[in-house]
Amino acid sequence: MTEPLLTIDDLAVSYRARRERRTALEGLSLELGRGEVLALVGESGSGKSTTAQSIVGLLPEGGRIDRGSIALRLAGGPIDLARLEGRALEDIRGRRVALVPQDPGTSLNPVQTIGASVAAPLRIHRWGRPEAIRRRVVELLDRVGLDDPERRARQHPHELSGGMRQRALIAAAIALEPELIIADEPTSALDVTVQRRILDLLDDLRGELGSSVLLITHDLAVAAERADAIAVLRGGRLEEAGPTRAVLEQPASRYTATLLADAPALADESPRAPRPPAEPFVVVERLAHEYGRGADAHRAVDDVGFGIERGTTHALVGESGSGKTTIGRAVAGFHAPSAGGIRIGDRDVVAARRDRSLRRVVQLVSQNPFASLDPRRTVAQSIGEPLQNLGAPDGRRLDRRELASRVSAAIAHVALPPDAGDRLPRELSGGQRQRVAIARALIIEPAVVVLDEAVSALDVTVQAQILALLERLQGELGLTYLFITHDLAVVRRIADTVTVLRQGRAVETGTAEQVLLRPRHGYTRALLDAVPSPDWLRTSSAAGIDPTPLEVA
Amino acid sequence: MPYALRRTAQAGLVVIATFVVAFLLLQALPGDAIVARYASPELGLTDAQLDELRTVYGTDRPVWEQLWASATGFLTGDLGTSLQSGAAVETLLAAALPSTLTLAALGFLAAVALAVAIAAVATFGRAEWLRRAFRSLPPLFVSIPVFWLGIVLLQVLSFQLGLIPVINASPAQALVLPVLTIAVPIAAPLAQVLIRAIDDTVAEPFIAVARARGAGTRWLLGREVARNAALPTLTIAGVLFGELVAGAVVTETVFARTGVGRLTQEAVANRDIPVLQAVVVISAIGFVLINLAVDLAAPAIDPRLRRAVHA
Known part of the structure; x- marks a missing residue:
């Protein structure tokens, strides 16, 4: 057997945090063969990016390699990247080891x-x-x-x-x-159809140049589809490593099994069954929206219509620029569409959008729980804010005691720890912050919640928890969701009905079962195909798919 | 290019507005220049004679008429007559301007050089204590009053160390201290903005990407950071031009240099309204021109602005 190109042995990395040092990697050992793809998989904080940064010698300020070695075996003999500094390191970077970064923006x-x-x-x-x-x-x-x-x-x-x-x-x-290409979440910021093409390109180039690729990803499906071997990291330690198929089919660690179960793209589950049709509660008719005017006008939304029945979830799916957020914000009453109508029950949202009482009917939860919470307000203050602004759900003003009791009920409702109310957003994890945002939206007891990519920024296990929370709350409170997402795998888990958007137009609308299993439109099929999943997994789950012939729209 | 045209038109409007506002404010000052200049008892002028003088200088006419006369005068290059010396204001300015322009230009260049040096050491300096020390320089410099700095520099460099002669100094030697005095308070905010801009740029992912390509410090600073950090710095540099004007008043007084600053100081003391009006308008024109140049240069530095400009 030839020697591997890269051998990481007992690598430990720590960061300076106030007075003590916080460990980011604790005794990591890995091997990457020549011409191979090794996927480094893990959630945020698992140490996967730290590993990449250690290899290229680009640890952020305060970071330090405490022990271990990173051997890169080049023609001229092995080099220990963990010991390399200054000019010698600069000479390796870009020439022998190259980086494909996360965010092309x-x-x-x-x-x-x-x-x-x-x-x-x-x-x-x-x-x-x-x-x-x-x-x-x-x-x-x-x-x-x-x-x-x-x-x-x-x-x-x-x-x-x-x-x-x-x-x-x-x-x-x-x-x-370069002999080694480190691809650090190379497609996380890209649309699925683009992701597929970029990953194909990386594959081709690897074949052509004979380089090895260290693929860092939070997306198990991407790893499953593209890597020869997978290493699962958790809390700075190696949870397990091995050939891709072996790890995914027979995970040795329970953690890997959980990750697999929570990864929506790999989950072997069917969409929600369609319900008997009923009168729609939310109605969007011939919606159009233009940005800019005159020759510069850009039609972000063009003649889109759909209905949502009370207590169900409608997913708006599309890639960036498809107009899904514009529609979501119009439904939440944040801006007036250029044309078309939106009704919730018997309320005209477009006419009533400046009416504060509309806020009791429809609430918005946005993607980034870091940006949507005031960093200086405690969790309890943020959650209680809608009550202070609008009064109780029946319109009464609330005294301090009642406000506090409603806030702590809301905190309990979204399964946050009881003492979370006194904390500041920065003291919470991403998932906890999103729970706060959901609690704040729900405390006013709205009928409709617009969830704009509300789980996109979260790790898979957290994402699964938040989706389960949303489902539970929907059951308990009879909520109607407009769920905006780019991720078809999430749609499969949560949606009753789906509208697929492309460049402002609805290409397909229907029940989740019909759209996901029997797509009529070529674009929907392209989106479904682009969801990464390894061939061997696809064939095993394809057994559950209804073999009805496709109707071409 | 419609953007350039629009900005130029805006600049013109600012100058006109400045002219009018300055004129009205100077008119609103209590008392009038005739009284200040001629009403002292030694001259023994009667009220009738004072009125006659007012007619000569035109100060008895309605404000709008005076404004119109003054404005048409400015357009034809006639800036009025100094109440104090009786000389034409344009002659006074022509005599004072070159010296002040030299001082301002050199002071500004020195300030830029000082700011760049401070910022470079503060962000890319080799040792942490060095970076820290240089980071604390701008706040220190901002809090130094110009007149105090001028006097201290004069005391130390000229009187104690004897490096620069006070009497019979060559024109170049005579410039050193005033230039330093005027440069320091401008360099401070400039350095502060530059340090901040460099910090922001260095935190951008593309810097890490450049490092991963093997870039060393010099490549990073010269090729990746400089242009990105230049834009906010350039903008603030345009605004700091106002400081130059104010700095010139104090500096020229402290170092007993002739110039517009000195002229201004004397005109204020003597309530010489035509001179003040001219100085305000000239300063405004300079300020507007520099900021216009900054605005027009910005798209050349940052290509993203070119798109915004065309849209």
């Missing part, structure tokens, strides 16, 4: 052209003369599948889409044909 210098960014590793490592570098940049941009590479090289990052930016970053990473 912020990983390119906004004031540099794409060409300059891709040329940077070539120029830093003095690859050749300026004209040669220029030719090489165009060649690289062409190789990663950017059309008109000459022009792309002259453009700036803001002129490119997220997928195109990630292609440019990959071009820069492979410029010097």
Whole structure:
């Protein structure tokens, strides 16, 4: 057996936190074979990014490798990256070890052209003369599948889409044909259909260059589909490692089994069964919305309509730019649509949107629980705010005692610890913060809740918990949800009915069962196909799919 | 380019508004310049004679008429007559302006150089204590009063160390201390903004990406950070031009230099309204021009603004 390219042995990393040092990695050992893909899987705080940063010597300030080694076996003999510093380290970075970063939106210098960014590793490592570098940049941009590479090289990052930016970053990473490519959540910020193409590109390039790839991801489905081997991290320790199929089919640790069960894309479950049709409670008719005016006008939403029955969940699914958030905000009464109507029960939302009493009927929970809570208010203050503004659900003003008792009831309702009320948002985890946001939306006892990507920023196990909480509350309170998401796997878990959006238009509307199992529209099928899942898993779960022939719309 | 046109028109409006507001405010000052200049008992002028003087200087006419006369005068290059010296204001300004422009330009350049040096050491300095020390310089510099700094520099460098002669100094030597005095209070906020901008830029993911490509400190600072940090700094630099004008008044008085600052100080003391009006308008024009240049330069630095400009 040939020696692996990368061997991490007993690696321990800690960060300085106030007075003591906090351990981020505790005795991690890993191997990555030549030409192989090793997926490093784990939730936030598991140490997967710390591992990547340790390899390229880019630990954030206060971070330190306490012990262990990171052996990279190059032609000239092995190098211990854990001991490398200064010039010697800079010489390895970009040339032998390259990084494909997480967020293509912020990983390119906004004031540099794409060409300059891709040329940077070539120029830093003095690859050749300026004209040669220029030719090489165009060649690289062409190789990663950017059309008109000459022009792309002259453009700036803001002129490119997220997928195109990630292609440019990959071009820069492979410029010097590195032995090791570290891909740190390379597709987390991208739409599913784009994610698929970027992962395909990485696969192709790995085959061509014979590089090894360390794929860091929170998405087990991506790991399952793309990696030869998987290492599961938890709290800075290796939970288990092994060939992908072995780990996923017979997980040795209970934690891996939980992760697998919670990963919506891998879950083997059917969508909610359709209910007998009833009068819709929320009605959206011929909704249209334009941003800008005149020649610059952009039609974000175009003639979209759907109905939601009381006590059910309707999912709005689409990629970025599909108009799903615009619709959600219009339903919540935050802005008036350019055309069309929205009714909740017998209330006209468009006409009543400035009416504060509308807030008793419909509430919004947004994606980012870090940004949607006031950092200076305690949890109890945030949750109680709607009651202070609007009074009790029946309109009465509440005295202090009653307010406090309602707030603590709400805290209990969303299964937060009883003492959470006195804490500040920063003292809570992401999942806990989202529970606070949900409690704040529900304390006013609305009939409808618009959930805008409300679980997208959360780890899978937390995501599963929040989805279960939302289902429970729906059952208990008879809530109607408008659930906005890009993630079809989440739709399968929670939705009764679905509208698939593309560039502002509804391409398909129907029950979850029909849309997910018997999609009529080609775009819905493309979205479903793009959900990562390994072939061997797909065939095993396909047995449960109704083999009704497809109707082409 | 409609953006450039729009900004230029706005700049023109600001100058006009400044002219009118300055004129009205100076008119609203209690008492009038004729009384201040000629009503002292030694001159022994009668009220009738004072009225005659008012007619000569035109101060007896309605305010709007005076404003109109003054405005048309400005457009034709006639800035009025100094009440104090009787000389044409444009002649006084022409004599004072070159010296002040030299002082301001050199002071500003020195301030930029000082700010860049402070910011570079404060953010990329080798040792942590060094970075900390340089980080605390701007707050210190901001809190130093200009006149005090001028006097201390004069005392230490000229009188005690004898590095720069006070008497018979060459024009270049005579500039050193005033330039330093005017530069320090401008360099401080500039450095502060620059440090902040560099900190923000360094925290951006693309810097980590550049490091992962093997970039060293010099590449990072020169190629990745500089241009990103330049924009907020440039904007604040335009605003700080106002400081230069105020700094010139004090500096020229402390160092007994001729110049617009000195002229202003004397005009204020003597309530020489035509001179004040001219100084205010000239300063406003300078301020507006510099900020116009900053605004027009911004899209050249940050390509994202080019799109916003066209939209």
